[in-house]
Amino acid sequence: MARLKKGLLNGFSGAIGNVEGYEQDGQYIIRSRRTKRLKPSSEKQLACMEKMRIVNQLLSRFTEFVKLGFSETAMDRSVRAYNAAVAYQLTHAIAGSYPNFEIDYSKLRVAQGSIDIEGLGASVSLEGDTLIFNWVPATDYPSSTDHVMLLAYAPTLKQAVYNLCGAKRRTGQEVLELPEALRQQRIETYMAFRGETNGQYSNSVYTGGLVL
Secondary structure (H helix, E strand, C coil): CEEECCCHHHCEEEEECCEEEEEECCEEEEEECCCCCCCCCCHHHHHHHHHHHHHHHHHCCCHHHHHHHCHHHHHHHCCCHHHHHHHHHHHHCEECCCCCCEECCCCCCCCCCCECCCCCCCEEEEECCEEEEECCCCCCCCHHHCEEEEEEEECCCCEEEEECCCCEHHHCEEEEECCHHHCCCEEEEEEEEECCCCCCEECCEEEEEEEC
16 A cells, blocks of 8 residues: 655655655655565675675764765765765775675775865874874865864774864864773774865874774
8 A cells, every 4th residue: 555645746655566665864765666585695695785784883883973974975976974984885994705704994984075184194192091183283274174073983892982073173183082991992093074164074084093
């Protein structure tokens, strides 16, 4: 049974024969109706599903961060930001072969965009439970007003700590406080920048792994 929404041309909800319709993010989607799979999945299909599982499990720990970080890319490509983030990791950040896939944290990208970060000189150091991020300050407008975005992720605990809108790029430094639960854990760290008003973002930079 299907239910019309403001007339046929504006979409419907439910199933009609081999077609089903539903609403997502204010848009009506029409697709072939899903049927129960009878044929066993091939190894290639299983590998694709495992990659997707690993990437979704990872990004679910800092979904808010990648939704912002990939929002510029998503707008340019007319896709959802989270989907753009997933697509990038599937292509670039998976190492190994099925069934032994793993994340290559040095190739993980948590933000992507057009802001220029050439010569950034990004680095991170640890003082107690505080990560201190440094970079070469920008003095020219509008780069000087970009805000830093920071992310620290503990793979063993599957926990993330982040700052979505930190110090301005002209300052050259920002700190990220870590909870006690992350002590004696390896932490993977990332930095990116967001424009103050224009909705632009930079590609993220992997600033290395640290053990607390």
